Amino acid sequence: MAQHVIRYSPSTPVPPAPPTERSSDRPVVAGDALAARFDAIRAELDVPREFPPEVLAEAVAAAAEVVLPERDETPVPFLTIDPPGSMDLDQALHIERDGDGYRVRYAIADVPAFVAPGGAVDTEARKRVATIYAPDQRSPLHPPTLSEDAASLLAGQVRPAFVWDLRLAGDGEGTAATVYRAQVRSLDRLDYEGVQREIDGGTGDERLLLLKEVGLKRIELERRRGGASLPMPEQEVTRDAEGRFILGFRPLLAVEDWNAQISLLTGMAAAEMMIRARVGILRTMPPPDEHSVSRFRRQARSLGIEWPQGEAYGEFLRRLERDNPKHLALIHEATGLFRGAGYTPFEGAAPTQPLHAAVAAPYAHVTAPLRRLVDRFGLVVCEAVSTGQEVPVWVREALPSLPDLMQAGDKKASAVERACTDAVEAAVMQSHVGETFPASVVDLNDKAGAVTVQLMDPAIVAKATGVAALGAEIRVRVRAADVATGRVELEVV
Structure with a gap:
């Protein structure tokens, strides 16, 4: 199946995809039926809604009482790159030349500075596990007082952060890594499309040009390691400026891949620290058999x-x-x-299978603590290891429970995204019942007389009754579409 991505911005709706991208030109007006279906999905899957009063009160107090680290790195001109309108900014980046190599500083939001172990915010976060996105709203991991304000690396604001200081050789290979707490201030709030235009047009400053340079070298190192990524089409639901929902397949911008390489670089450095210290939690996936x-x-x-x-x-x-x-x-x-991905905690000895096969190296999640529970614990482990301190007891005690929590949270988030995308697909196709569309057969189902097909325009992935060969180009007819159930019925013609 395609990867399902929900882009939700509470303040700035996402504009439609430019016409050069292969995306659906059939926007869906957000009517009562679609809004009701989104609400039903959240109820069916038990998605958390409002934060309890004690959680909100503790978050407000934490934001008011936070103590900034003594180390001051506000002179470093960090920048953030996120989708337009995003407020929960986990990462800020700065790259510069370092002799024949590079110095990458990657600031990550210091969520532990605001979340007391065992407190109301911590307890609620362990229930929520991750931010869950729907086209019309999101259910954040932390109260917006923290995730969209006090803890977020918003431009122009002094914030506490974990700063990863990564040294790279001329070929992009990491040579040294440390992580410490410091106060930082991001100067520029950028988005992927704008950064791509600046780089392609030659108008980007050195930080952006070096992001491309380092990103390309890291991609080449990944290739040499035997790393793998699945070039799955990304099926995306966005809102336009008029509040309508748009369904399309969005090609990955090159800058997104370069930026992801910085996150992967950091996660690999984190895993090495944990393995060396014999305590932590890795994101693992066994090689295919x-x-x-x-x-x-x-x-x-x-x-x-x-x-x-x-x-x-x-x-x-x-x-x-x-x-x-x-x-x-x-x-x-x-x-x-690409099966068997999970989280592997350990203490006293490294895991017997520490690798993430797609990364082709040990890897840990430490770059998205505002939106993902496990990252908060990984960051504290690495900062303690890097600065020669003991890993706190509250972190050690939590490590064994994190895999089950993360698995349940990931499953719920994926189910919400799939169900919401199904609903939008059905809304798109309601006015096209009886029509036929070109499609590609992308899977053969165990159930006799059915195949999975992908339509490019509109951007639909669904089962179709009938028989066809894998990889065949066919036409399918829309038999029915029901927003209330999110079902689209297709048949091979």
Whole structure:
């Protein structure tokens, strides 16, 4: 299936995708039926709503009483890059040349400075686990007093942060890493589209040009390590300036990949610290087993796609094209290679399997503490290790419980995104019942007489009754679409 992404901005609706992008031109007016379906989804999946009064009160007090670290890095001209209108800004970045290499400073919001262990905010966060996004609203991990204000790295505001100081060689390989608490001030609040335009047009300042330079070198190192990413189309629901919902497939901007490499670099440095100290929690995923790789190789052969012997699966995936129907079908089949991801806590000895296969290295989540529970604990572990302090007892005691909490939270967030996307798909297709559309067959279902198809315009991924070959280009008819259930019924014609 496509990756489902909900873009929600409480203050600035997202503009429609530019016409150069392959996205749906059928915006959906946010009517009562769609709003009611979003509410029903939240109720069905038990998505948290309002924060309890004691949580809000503790958050307000924490924001008023926070003590800034003594170390002052406000002169460093950090910048943030996020979707337009985002208020929960976890990361701020600065890159400069360092001799023949680079110095990357990555400031991460110091959520622990505002969240007392065992307090009301902490207890509520362990229930919520992660920020959950829907097209019309979101359920944040922390009260907005913190996540969108006092703890957020908003431009022009002095904030406490964990600062990762990463030294890189000329080829982009990390050579040293430390993390410490400091007060920082981001100067520039940027978005991905604007940064991409500046870099492409040659008008970006050195920080942005170095982001591209370092990002490309980190991508090459990932390739050499044998890392892999799945080039799955990203099915996105956004709001336009008139409050309508738009459904489309959004191509990944190059700057998003470069920026992600900085987060991966930090997560790898965090994992190394944890393993060296023999305490922490890793984000792990086992390498695909021989049976899964052999099956995937047979699927490639059956689709007529050449995969030379000796070429790693990650390198092969990089060559697949999302606008080629046969390649698209194989991309969907490749999900079988990316299974078993989880969180692995440890103390006293490193895990026997510490790797994240897609990263091709040990890796930890430490860069999104405003939106993801586990990152708060990982940051405290790494700062203690880096500064030669003992890891706090409250962190050690929490580590064993985090995998189950994160698994449940991730499952709920994914279910909400899928159900909301289904509802928008149904709203898009309601006015097209009886019409036919071109589609690509991306999966064959165990159920006889059904296939999974992807339509590019409108951007729909759904099952269709009928028989067709994997990777085939076909036409499907819309038989029914129901917003109340989020169901779209298609048939092969």
